[in-house]
Amino acid sequence: MQDTLFYSLFLSIFVGVATGYLGSLMVLEKMALVGDALSHVALPGLAIGIILNFNPFLGAFTFLFISAAIIWHIQRITKISFEALVGAMFTLALAIGILLFGDNLDALEAALFGDISQVTITSTLVAVAVCVAAIVLTKVIYDKLVLAMISEDLAISKGINVARTNLLYLFLVSVVVAIGIQIVGTLLVGFLVIVPAIAAKNLSSHMKRYSWLSAVFGAVSGFTGVLFWSIFNFNLPFPGPMVVFVGIIIFFATVIINWKKKITT
Amino acid sequence: MADQNNYILKVSNLAVKIQNQIVLDHLNFNVEKGTTLAISGPNGAGKTILFRTLLNLVPHTGSIEWTEKVKIGYVPQYVAVSDIPMSVREFLSMGGGVNLEEALKKVRLTDLSILNKRIGTLSGGQLRRVFIAWALNDKPNVLLLDEPTTGVDMDSEEPIYLMLNDIKKTQRITIFLITHNIHIVQEYADYLLALNKCVTFCGTSAEIGKPEIQRQIYGETVCVETMRGEE
Numbered sequence: 001m002q003d004t005l006f007y008s009l010f011l012s013i014f015v016g017v018a019t020g021y022l023g024s025l026m027v028l029e030k031m032a033l034v035g036d037a038l039s040h041v042a043l044p045g046l047a048i049g050i051i052l053n054f055n056p057f058l059g060a061f062t063f064l065f066i067s068a069a070i071i072w073h074i075q076r077i078t079k080i081s082f083e084a085l086v087g088a089m090f091t092l093a094l095a096i097g098i099l100l101f102g103d104n105l106d107a108l109e110a111a112l113f114g115d116i117s118q119v120t121i122t123s124t125l126v127a128v129a130v131c132v133a134a135i136v137l138t139k140v141i142y143d144k145l146v147l148a149m150i151s152e153d154l155a156i157s158k159g160i161n162v163a164r165t166n167l168l169y170l171f172l173v174s175v176v177v178a179i180g181i182q183i184v185g186t187l188l189v190g191f192l193v194i195v196p197a198i199a200a201k202n203l204s205s206h207m208k209r210y211s212w213l214s215a216v217f218g219a220v221s222g223f224t225g226v227l228f229w230s231i232f233n234f235n236l237p238f239p240g241p242m243v244v245f246v247g248i249i250i251f252f253a254t255v256i257i258n259w260k261k262k263i264t265t
Numbered sequence: 266m267a268d269q270n271n272y273i274l275k276v277s278n279l280a281v282k283i284q285n286q287i288v289l290d291h292l293n294f295n296v297e298k299g300t301t302l303a304i305s306g307p308n309g310a311g312k313t314i315l316f317r318t319l320l321n322l323v324p325h326t327g328s329i330e331w332t333e334k335v336k337i338g339y340v341p342q343y344v345a346v347s348d349i350p351m352s353v354r355e356f357l358s359m360g361g362g363v364n365l366e367e368a369l370k371k372v373r374l375t376d377l378s379i380l381n382k383r384i385g386t387l388s389g390g391q392l393r394r395v396f397i398a399w400a401l402n403d404k405p406n407v408l409l410l411d412e413p414t415t416g417v418d419m420d421s422e423e424p425i426y427l428m429l430n431d432i433k434k435t436q437r438i439t440i441f442l443i444t445h446n447i448h449i450v451q452e453y454a455d456y457l458l459a460l461n462k463c464v465t466f467c468g469t470s471a472e473i474g475k476p477e478i479q480r481q482i483y484g485e486t487v488c489v490e491t492m493r494g495e496e
Contacts, residue, residue, distance in 0.1 A: 028348065028349055143359050143360075146349065146351070146359075147359060149345060149349065150344050150345055150346055150349065151341045151343070151344045151345070153317060153320070153322060153339070153341050154339060154341055154344070156320070156322050157320045157322065157337065157339045158360075201350055204350040205350055205352060205381075205382075205383040206350065206351070206352045206355060206383075207349070207350060207351040207352070207355045208355065209350075210350045
């Protein structure tokens with residue numbers, strides 16, 4: 001258990017940084033709820049992994065990315081909003097997931113709230129490497145995505161392939177969300193995409209500060225949440241809820257700082 | 266509009282259909298190097314679509330021939346910056362290799378403290394100038410400006426056009442300008458292209474004062490001075 005906990009603490013830092021950094025774009029795109037709902041799409045993938053006896057997180061990622069690609073494609077064709085499409089896909093995936101899990105309630109609970117008991121040194125190292133790659137790739141496309149948010153025409157006129165860049169971003173979000181599920185589960189991983197970013201936004205007037213604060217808040221939420229859970233336990237079988245509590249405390253702290261700053265200026 | 270060798274753009278039989286609706290129909294016009302072409306017309310006339318077509322963002326038929334290697338700077342009418350925590354410095358630096366002081370000087374923003382301001386907090390006039398500065402970063406020889414004074418109060422409108430005139434002269438840029446303002450067309454444009462899906466008028470901007478030309482464009486005579494006073 002000691003080793004597993006150590007690996008989980010280490011992993012939670014990288015998952016926090018990756019979800020926080022990628023989430024900073026998701027929040028700017030006004031797709032915060034998309035990030036949240038998208039994470040639930042992983043449920044059937046996790047179930048299939050468990051039933052067919054392969055790494056459930058591989059199943060989660062496969063489901064996430066295929067769903068994201070389908071949503072991206074339908075959105076391009078129909079111009080229906082991302083939120084509506086993700087909403088439809090999310091409920092469908094949830095229904096399929098519950099059906100597949102059947103009466104295996106322990107596995108369902110672990111999928112919904114995270115399960116660090118399965119974390120090994122190999123899975124940790126792979127996940128850390130993937131998180132680092134996702135962060136680096138996102139940094140490469142960050143400005144392009146921001147420019148496309150400001151004006152898609154402007155971005156295209158500068159030679160940016162906006163559709164392909166968005167697809168790559170969705171792919172990277174799918175990867176980090178699938179990894180984050182290990183720590184906080186499908187129900188709570190959306191939190192790591194949204195809350196560190198909105199907390200960072202409360203304290204930022206510069207993009208650089210915003211994106212890195214979001215990453216730091218994600219890391220602090222993940223690490224401190226798992227650490228507090230291991231020390232205090234609170235009769236919680238999973239660390240996910242503690243991660244959420246820590247993140248919410250950070251968020252409210254930034255709200256107060258922002259509010260005080262507005263009063264004094 | 267000018268002798269054949271002095272054209273930077275030749276457009277012939279340009280047509281655009283979107284979802285089976287004709288939005289531009291058989292456009293033919295040429296644009297002279299180093300001039301300002303104002304594009305005017307009612308809402309839905311196809312002005313912005315024409316810009317998007319010139320930027321090659323829209324499938325079209327007919328031909329768009331740039332007579333030399335062009336580098337286009339584009340300023341769209343609407344930009345979504347209110348929610349983005351980005352400083353002016355960061356925005357102007359996107360793409361890299363920019364002398365920020367010089368970039369601001371070009372658009373007559375002399376107070377450098379603006380660099381640290383959040384872009385969403387700028388006034389309408391400051392925001393348009395910052396976007397024009399950004400469009401000038403790549404040293405374009407063509408500028409496409411889609412209603413460059415949207416969201417700008419009347420007092421700030423004129424200085425923006427004066428600044429554009431200076432930029433055109435000092436940097437020998439050809440400017441394409443969408444505007445509804447007849448006074449701006451008369452004062453700051455060399456030529457006018459009036460659109461209503463097809464070209465309703467194409468000639469020098471001075472001609473807009475003639476009643477027969479106004480009838481051709483608007484279907485009725487417009488008193489330029491009155492319109493200026495009403496705005």
